[in-house]
Amino acid sequence: xxxxxxxxxxxxxxxxxxxxxxxxxxxxxxxxxxxxxxxxxxxxxxxxxxxxxxxxxxxxxxxxxxxxxxxxxxxxxxxxxxxxxxxxxxxxxxxxxxxxxxxxxxxxxxxxxxxxxxxxxxxxxxxxxxxxxxxxxxxxxxxxxxxxxxxxxxxxxxxxxxxxxxxxxxxxxxxxxxxxxxxxxxxxxxxxxxxxxxxxxxxxxxxxxxxxxxxxxxxxxxxxxxxxxxxxxxxxxxxx
Numbered sequence: 001x002x003x004x005x006x007x008x009x010x011x012x013x014x015x016x017x018x019x020x021x022x023x024x025x026x027x028x029x030x031x032x033x034x035x036x037x038x039x040x041x042x043x044x045x046x047x048x049x050x051x052x053x054x055x056x057x058x059x060x061x062x063x064x065x066x067x068x069x070x071x072x073x074x075x076x077x078x079x080x081x082x083x084x085x086x087x088x089x090x091x092x093x094x095x096x097x098x099x100x101x102x103x104x105x106x107x108x109x110x111x112x113x114x115x116x117x118x119x120x121x122x123x124x125x126x127x128x129x130x131x132x133x134x135x136x137x138x139x140x141x142x143x144x145x146x147x148x149x150x151x152x153x154x155x156x157x158x159x160x161x162x163x164x165x166x167x168x169x170x171x172x173x174x175x176x177x178x179x180x181x182x183x184x185x186x187x188x189x190x191x192x193x194x195x196x197x198x199x200x201x202x203x204x205x206x207x208x209x210x211x212x213x214x215x216x217x218x219x220x221x222x223x224x225x226x227x228x229x230x231x232x233x234x235x236x237x238x239x240x
Contacts, residue, residue: 006030006081009088011039017210028053061088061114068121080125083133086115096150104151111155132175140183144240167230176229183236203238
């Protein structure tokens with residue numbers, strides 16, 4: 001039986017690469033986007049060309065009622081997912097004295113409350129099926145902190161705490177819950193960072209790729225990872 005995984009924030013970046021990587025390894029994929037439906041549909045087409053099923057859900061993970069409504073309707077129509085990758089997230093960087101309320105609230109509501117809003121409606125159905133995998137995206141900033149990212153670091157550190165606690169609550173139901181904490185990964189945001197900065201802060205002297213993150217997520221969905229839960233896997237080239 002083919003297993004289905006939902007990945008939030010999967011129209012681009014790590015989420016997109018993870019969707020394609022998991023599809024290559026035999027999973028059907030439920031893609032998610034907030035606004036960029038066209039990008040999500042492009043990923044859907046790639047997955048279908050790989051021979052796997054895919055569909056797209058659109059909702060704002062910071063909107064609790066909307067997220068719950070869309071997810072419950074989807075599993076009612078199509079059945080419960082085997083796993084969830086809680087990947088959707090944003091940044092709104094600023095030094096803390098200059099940070100405004102909106103920058104704080106948007107990041108917390110998306111990165112932390114978005115984890116709750118996505119996982120909470122799915123947790124009882126997952127418990128009832130007595131199997132499943134949950135992977136949440138944290139960050140090296142959630143482990144070590146980062147100047148200009150008090151809001152982001154707080155949200156990502158909180159996700160780690162949530163994952164560790166939840167993993168203990170549902171381990172006996174054959175459900176694993178883990179975190180991936182990427183460091184500096186190739187993206188539009190990192191494409192213009194000078195090499196001199198990279199070599200000074202990353203011992204491996206290069207930026208990581210989204211595929212390297214996707215590979216670790218894929219491993220956590222494999223049978224080989226069935227005894228791993230409550231863990232944080234850092235993918236950061238030795239930064240921390």
